[in-house]
Amino acid sequence: MEAVKKGTTIQSLQVGMSIVELIAQQGKPLKFSDIHDLTKITKSNLYKYLNTFTQLGILYRDKESGSYVLGSKLIEYGMAAADQENVVDRISPYLQEINEKSSSTVIYSLWTNNGPMIVKEFNANQGYNIGAQMGTLLPLLSATGKVFAAFMDDQVVHEWKEKELKQISEEKVKQFEEECTFIHEKEIAFAREPLVPSVSSAAFPVFNYKKRLLGVVTIVGFSDIIPHSEEEELSKYLMDMSKEISGSFGYLPHAK
Structure with missing residues (x-):
């Protein structure tokens, strides 16, 4: 198998993980508007990232407050x-x-x-x-x-x-x-x-x-x-x- 070149990355994955890291660093539940203010990612793209991570269990969205926290999959x-x-x-x-x-x-x-x-x-x-x-x-x-x-x-x-x-x-x-x-x-x-x-x-x-x-x-x-x-x-x-x-x-x- 050919070695992966140093510096070769998937930008969308980097962006997604930066969202997860931001939520982890804040140490408290964040609403969509909070995350949008902190990341400046367009609302449509941010929604896709958050929805994907929630479905995967990487993030958890509280149904009542709508706030996001780290999900159980990350703990695993x-x-x-x-x-x-x-x-x-x-x-x-x-x-x-x-x-x-x-x-x-x-x-x-x-x-x-x-x-x-x-x-x-x-x-x-x-x-x-x-x-x-x-x-x-x-x-x-x-x-x-x-x-x-x-x-x-x-x-x-x-x-x-x-x-x-x-x-x-x-x-x-x-x-x-x-x-x-x-x-x-x-x-x-x-x-x-x-x-x-x-x-x-x-x-x-x-x-x-x-x-x-x-x-x-x-x-x-x-x-x-x-x-x-x-x-x-x-x-x-x-x-x-x-x-x-x-x-x-x-x-x-x-x-x-």
Whole structure:
């Protein structure tokens, strides 16, 4: 087969992917008019792109608001690209057990170029808003974000960390750095109401046998039932589950 010449591209595909990337970067649902204002693509062509991506599952259009967000197909692609070990299927029984034990929503997140993304959710109570759902990108100061910041290769997370740290006070930056030291030692992180009032979280890493971070498990619920220190019984349970789940991938915490 003849090699593809460097620089040979399909312009319409580039334009289409630039629309998807724009929606991803905005981090919020966008209406047709918003996308049109940002892209300056003619309305007739923009409609064709959005309609095609929606049919393919690349984008999702809310029927009530008409707003567009990233679709479930992108999450599937991201999961496949992020890790070929089929981690989600393997740990799902653990997530369900933690869900039942903690009476809280349990989420599993993977790293993406734009930060940690939720790819699996077990919700104990569909009636309240935890401030996140499948496909949500989580901030640095969430329990999930702290674990990724603590254990991911710094070259991978550097740009994301720098961008996030610029948005918080010096006092919170110092507190975050101290927490990272704690997280390295205890392998658990806590966040009090990072996204929604009265809703807090606790998270732990999932490692493989090389202590490479595969993802992060997080419990999310009302602040009065989510632990805030490693001394609490639920925290001890989570740290035990962390060892058990990572152990299933060959990780030995005390191995030299």
